Amino acid sequence: MSNVKLFAQADEHAWTTLDNGNRRRVIVYTDELMQVEFDFDEGAVGALHSHPHVQASYVAEGRFEVTVDGKSAIIGKGGSFIVPSGAVHGVKAIEKGRLIDTFTPHRADFLGG
Template sequence: MAEPKIFAHAGEGAWKATPDGNRRRVLLHTDELMMVEFGFDKGGFGALHSHPHVQASYVAEGRFEVTIGGRTEIIAAGGSFIVPSNLVHGVKALEAGRLVDSFTPHRADFLA
């Protein structure tokens, strides 16, 4: 396990390309909790997927079509959503935007 990171400052951390053509950077993490920023261009999407981690997401910028467990809503900047463990979910950026996601426990795959 990587050394926990418990402080982050604006602009820190390198963006990494995601398999679906977006970008992410891990902001903070401990064994129990992780915060990750995702950047999307207009029309970018996070394909439908599931994972055992509980995910809480905050829309920092933009508007997203968010699908969780077959239910879809438009969530704009300042809004948020929670994805329970193992529920199928995905997003589409209706305009360029950023999500700040928290995962519990941490996503070890994002630290590899």
């Protein structure tokens, strides 16, 4: 495995501020799998986009309007959603919230590579 971070504590991760004012931090990863935390202020948007990775997301806090392939749902704390490879998707934070996303394979773009 060329890219590996097997263990993590919450306080050891640096946040990356994104252009839209949201933030993310990579938690753990291997070449095959990555876990990332995203933080959204109320009303913040994760714009519609797609990528080749399969994504599974867990709502750790807040409520989000989630759109995947043109279908939308309101997902609250404790809920989850999956984004198939290549699906156009995005979110809007109905209230301040956090998503824990997993990607397979890992997102090299999140590691700067």
